[in-house]
Amino acid sequence: MFDLTGKCALVTGASGGIGAETARALHKAGAKVALSGTRVAPLEALAAELGEGAFVCPANLSDAESVEALPKAATAAMGALDILVNNAGITRDNLFMRMSDEEWQSVIDVNLTASFRLMRGVLRGMMKARWGRIVSISSIVGATGNPGQGNYAAAKAGLVGMSKSLAYEVASRGITVNCVAPGFIATAMTDKLNDEQKGKILTQIPAAKMGTPADIAAAVLYLASPEAGYVTGTTLHVNGGMAMI
């Protein structure tokens, strides 16, 4: 449906469930994809699965230098960088009263600061090309909050405000900046929940089921497409009706 032939996309956290599925969707639509993550083996497996036009660009997003180098490496591999998907994210859940500075900071560093640095790093090429798509994976908890996730919710809400600010700055240059906010999606991150927690969550989802990585990938694909050129500064909630915002 959406054609990304000739476009080059960098996906962070491509070793995870949502990241890998997003990379597959972009690649299927014709884009070259640079797969980033910390674990090289799953990235290489995904690159092998996708075949031509898939490149592995490992990076440690908690390390500033590694983040700065990533857009350059991805551009060198693909020849350009038209689409950035800030998908990488970590959790270090804890109750507020017990949360350490380290737990707070590590989540802010990877989920928010790395995204800022990557956005800054990709802008020059996009400004010159007069075309660009930046999509950041936020979360329903960035809008609703969640006990035990003060750090994660802060970072995910931060992505939304940051994206809106950048959207203002670069809208006139053909660059859109948006977020996708998944609800509860079946991934390794939500596998950590026990059956009781999952059962409780399901009662709050009108669709009565968890989402799949493909549900998120489809939303990213749309926002990355030429057809979404007039959509900027928005957050697309993909949550089965769990929060209608």
Added chain:
Amino acid sequence: MSDIADRVKKIVVEHLGVDEDKVTETASFIDDLGADSLDTVELVMAFEEEFGIEIPDDAAEKIQTFGDAVKFISEAV
């Protein structure tokens, strides 16, 4: 006019879409030539590329007129 000034003027004219005779020594990119703040960032990027130089952010902030740009670039190349 020097070769550098000619090349700078060409970039300014092309990027901002202004008449060449408006691009005078003291013409301010923002006040006289209609640039917005993002235009000035893009102009600096274009200068860096054209002349193969790096213009640090603190220097870029001081480049406000056509004359400022020519002077900075003449010293940098």
